[in-house]
Amino acid sequence: MKTSRSGDGRVTGAPGSTSGSRKDGRPMVIVMAKSASPAEIQAVADRVHKAGGEAFVSRGINRVIIGLVGDIDQFATLNLAGMAGVAQLTRISAKYKLVSREQYPHRSIVEVCGVPIGPDTVTLIAGPCAVETPDQTLAAARMAQSAGATLLRGGAFKPRTSPYAFQGLGERGLRILSDVRAETGLPIVTEVVSTVDIDVVVEHADMLQIGTRNMHNFPLLQAVGSAGKPVMLKRGMNATIEEWLMAAEYIAQRGNLDIVLCERGIRTFETATRNTLDISAVPVVQALSHLPVIVDPSHSGGRRDLVLPLTRAAVVAGADGVIIDVHPEPDVALCDGPQALVAGDMAELGRTIENLTAFMGRKPPSWRETAA
Ligand code: PEP
Ligand code: MN
Numbered sequence: 001m002k003t004s005r006s007g008d009g010r011v012t013g014a015p016g017s018t019s020g021s022r023k024d025g026r027p028m029v030i031v032m033a034k035s036a037s038p039a040e041i042q043a044v045a046d047r048v049h050k051a052g053g054e055a056f057v058s059r060g061i062n063r064v065i066i067g068l069v070g071d072i073d074q075f076a077t078l079n080l081a082g083m084a085g086v087a088q089l090t091r092i093s094a095k096y097k098l099v100s101r102e103q104y105p106h107r108s109i110v111e112v113c114g115v116p117i118g119p120d121t122v123t124l125i126a127g128p129c130a131v132e133t134p135d136q137t138l139a140a141a142r143m144a145q146s147a148g149a150t151l152l153r154g155g156a157f158k159p160r161t162s163p164y165a166f167q168g169l170g171e172r173g174l175r176i177l178s179d180v181r182a183e184t185g186l187p188i189v190t191e192v193v194s195t196v197d198i199d200v201v202v203e204h205a206d207m208l209q210i211g212t213r214n215m216h217n218f219p220l221l222q223a224v225g226s227a228g229k230p231v232m233l234k235r236g237m238n239a240t241i242e243e244w245l246m247a248a249e250y251i252a253q254r255g256n257l258d259i260v261l262c263e264r265g266i267r268t269f270e271t272a273t274r275n276t277l278d279i280s281a282v283p284v285v286q287a288l289s290h291l292p293v294i295v296d297p298s299h300s301g302g303r304r305d306l307v308l309p310l311t312r313a314a315v316v317a318g319a320d321g322v323i324i325d326v327h328p329e330p331d332v333a334l335c336d337g338p339q340a341l342v343a344g345d346m347a348e349l350g351r352t353i354e355n356l357t358a359f360m361g362r363k364p365p366s367w368r369e370t371a372a
Pocket of ligand 2: 299336
């Protein structure tokens with residue numbers, strides 16, 4: 001028979017930590033109320049000792065914290081939260097240690113060829129969903145650049161739901177991206193869909209994109225962790241925030257902390273939009289992790305008319321950037337035409353971002369952390 005976890009309702013920490021009797025495994029800390037008496041503190045320590053654990057009492061100026069060591073999941077059955085003088089039970093050391101803000105309280109800046117993505121700027125990444133031809137890619141890149149984009153997105157390897165849909169130009173697409181980078185100076189963000197392609201993608205890309213369908217592809221996450229390039233990790237369309245951060249941890253664990261998280265909408269019961277943009281993920285993740293968080297309004301809404309309002313929402317919610325689909329001729333696009341912006345829309349989006357960047361007290365994209 002499973003024991004109930006009566007204290008769980010008051011356990012705080014990373015989302016998902018309170019569900020059922022699933023083993024948690026993170027250390028537990030008890031914060032005592034300011035008014036807690038020495039006897040109450042002792043009673044808590046005694047109960048933990050009786051259960052075979054250890055209780056380390058740390059006294060601060062205003063409060064007493066008791067760190068518990070031992071079978072933490074068993075401690076959750078002791079109703080410690082209900083004891084006199086206990087203010088809060090907290091689980092610390094999130095499972096995602098390296099990407100956790102507990103470990104690095106300051107928010108990180110990731111640089112892609114000198115372009116910062118982080119708390120001081122709002123970085124605009126834009127380009128075609130898929131690289132189709134040299135002319136189409138260059139035209140999209142020019143539209144992006146004149147609207148203020150400082151990074152070019154473009155898919156050469158496309159993860160498509162249908163095996164009959166355009167799968168991308170592969171290596172030929174990467175070469176087109178490299179040519180367009182030479183022409184425009186825009187560093188390239190492009191997706192890698194398989195460990196098999198990683199070397200060729202790394203040869204051309206400045207930032208590796210892991211798409212929503214691959215967020216749980218652990219060998220791929222590990223491979224990009226060792227690839228020596230910054231990574232943009234999209235949230236799995238069915239992934240919780242904790243799962244997303246655990247996926248980032250896979251990359252970080254291989255020594256790569258240059259990770260930018262991208263909220264791109266999740267699957268819900270709603271069918272009016274392609275996905276449901278989880279705008280709350282922006283502040284939630286920024287509180288849990290030091291990594292930058294950007295938003296993909298194009299894949300979230302899946303509709304051109306939603307891109308501008310969702311971009312506004314993202315920037316004002318505190319996103320560190322947005323990634324936008326743009327196409328010179330969306331009507332004949334081979335991938336995701338209905339959500340691609342055209343020149344006029346793109347220019348308006350650029351102006352909006354510029355205004356909201358100032359409104360949010362952030363710096364223009366030309367700003368460089370390293371220059372400071
Ligand atoms: C993309 O950015 O082109 C893409 C395929 O996005 P997602 O993985 O979010 O669907
Ligand atoms: Mn797309």
